[in-house]
Amino acid sequence: xxxxxxxxxxxxxxxxxxxxxxxxxxxxxxxxxxxxxxxxxxxxxxxxxxxxxxxxxxxxxxxxxxxxxxxxxxxxxxxxxxxxxxxxxxxxxxxxxxxxxxxxxxxxxxxxxxxxxxxxxxxxxxxxxxxxxxxxxxxxxxxxxxxxxxxxxxxxxxxxxxxxxxxxxxxxxxxxxxxxxxxxxxxxxxxxxxxxxxxxxxxxxxxxxxxxxxxxxxxxxxxxxxxxxxxxxxxxxxxxxxxxxxxxxxxxxxxxxxxxxxxxxxxxxxxxxxxxxxxxxxxxxxxxxxxxxxxxxxxxxxxxxxxxxxxxxxxxxxxxxxxxxxxxxxxxxxxxxxxxxx
Numbered sequence: 418x419x420x421x422x423x424x425x426x427x428x429x430x431x432x433x434x435x436x437x438x439x440x441x442x443x444x445x446x447x448x449x450x451x452x453x454x455x456x457x458x459x460x461x462x463x464x465x466x467x468x469x470x471x472x473x474x475x476x477x478x479x480x481x482x483x484x485x486x487x488x489x490x491x492x493x494x495x496x497x498x499x500x501x502x503x504x505x506x507x508x509x510x511x512x513x514x515x516x517x518x519x520x521x522x523x524x525x526x527x528x529x530x531x532x533x534x535x536x537x538x539x540x541x542x543x544x545x546x547x548x549x550x551x552x553x554x555x556x557x558x559x560x561x562x563x564x565x566x567x568x569x570x571x572x573x574x575x576x577x578x579x580x581x582x583x584x585x586x587x588x589x590x591x592x593x594x595x596x597x598x599x600x601x602x603x604x605x606x607x608x609x610x611x612x613x614x615x616x617x618x619x620x621x622x623x624x625x626x627x628x629x630x631x632x633x634x635x636x637x638x639x640x641x642x643x644x645x646x647x648x649x650x651x652x653x654x655x656x657x658x659x660x661x662x663x664x665x666x667x668x669x670x671x672x673x674x675x676x677x678x679x680x681x682x683x684x685x686x687x688x689x690x691x692x693x694x695x696x697x698x699x700x701x702x703x704x705x706x707x708x709x710x711x712x713x714x715x716x717x718x719x720x721x722x723x724x725x726x727x728x729x730x731x732x733x734x735x736x737x738x739x740x741x742x743x744x745x746x747x748x749x750x751x752x753x754x755x756x757x758x759x
Contacts, residue, residue, distance in 0.1 A: 430557055431488040431514045433589065433631050435642070435672045436460040437665070438655035439492040439517070439561070447696065448659065448709040449486045454688045455665035458673045459658075461489050465519045467532060468495030468504045480511045483692065490515035492561065494522065494532040496542055498549035505550040505558065516550060518543070520562035523597040523607040534597035537566045540578040544585035551586040559589040561633070564617050565596040575617065579625060589629040591653055592618045608656075619648035639664075639671050660712045682713050683750050690738055697737055704731040707741065719748035 437444065437452060439462035449461045466479050471493075482489060491513040495501050501518070508516040520543055522533030536543050543560065550558045560582055564575050579590060595611040602610055613635050622630040632645045633653035642652045658664060663682055669675040679685040693706055707727045714720035726744040730736060 431460050433460055433651040435668050436653040437658045438633060438653050439465055440655055443659050446482050447706045450483055450692050451689050452665055453486050454685050456668040457678050458669045459665055463491050465492045465494045468493060468500035471504050471507060488514045490517050492517045492519055494519045496531040496536055496546055498545045501546045502549040502553035505554040509554045509556050515557045515559055517559045517561055520560055521593050523599055524604045534563050534566050537563060538569050540581040544581045547582055547587045548585040560587050561591040563593050563597045564614060567598045570596045583628055591631040591633055594618050594634040622649050661715045662712050686745055694738055703736040707731040714748050717748055722747040
């Protein structure tokens with residue numbers, strides 16, 4: 418993919434009313450393309466990419482995306498202001514709509530490099546990084562963070578973090594409504610065990626009405642989304658949007674008052690097939706793509722057979738589009754009635 422793919426849209430602030438969370442190994446370009454077929458409006462996020470990987474690794478590979486994925490935000494992991502500024506410029510050059518700083522990942526590996534949730538203990542350092550990013554790019558700079566970490570988990574600690582980072586120029590905070598426990602819990606356990614405190618996020622919005630506050634953590638249904646939207650500016654869904662992607666097909670109508678872009682799971686997958694073929698022609702293995710499609714027929718008759726057929730066949734040498742078509746044929750296709758004339 419070439420740079421400057423999105424120059425027409427970069428002057429426009431993306432809507433964060435409904436977002437799909439950045440998730441390592443999950444929100445790849447292959448997942449995001451399907452998500453965009455299902456919703457034109459949901460704001461999508463990349464996996465976290467560290468500043469070191471972008472500066473010292475294969476930049477083009479890490480920032481590769483399809484222009485049909487917009488609106489799309491790049492999430493960065495890092496804490497050095499100079500490196501963050503450099504990567505913010507790269508985000509703009511490659512056409513992203515937003516650059517987001519990860520202050521929420523609890524893994525040991527990122528902690529050792531001063532990345533992620535451990536930065537909740539260092540609000541001045543986050544503020545310096547945010548200020549450097551804002552100075553380096555025209556893109557909106559946002560922060561995704563926890564409500565605290567063990568040892569720094571008071572309401573006063575959280576407000577100090579918001580005060581300092583907002584003073585540096587950040588106007589949008591995406592708040593995972595749990596603390597992170599940095600010793601003794603795995604990243605997976607940190608997504609489930611610390612209790613959710615949605616009321617803290619609501620209180621942040623009440624205390625800082627001039628800031629955009631997006632709530633994240635454990636949200637699964639549209640009813641829950643509407644409840645949160647009574648108190649915050651937007652919602653961010655993670656695992657539910659990945660494991661049950663058809664949920665996204667209702668987003669444009671439910672939250673933006675716009676027609677749904679696709680009328681069935683089968684037709685959604687058909688619209689993804691040309692992209693999959695392009696990826697296969699690039700040398701990507703089919704199994705690397707199809708692992709992100711497995712939830713599309715979640716809960717549907719034949720959905721289990723769909724997943725089994727792909728699992729048993731996508732890894733075979735030379736596997737192509739025909740595997741997906743054969744798997745899709747195992748799911749009964751609903752009749753779609755024609756629109757009633759006005």
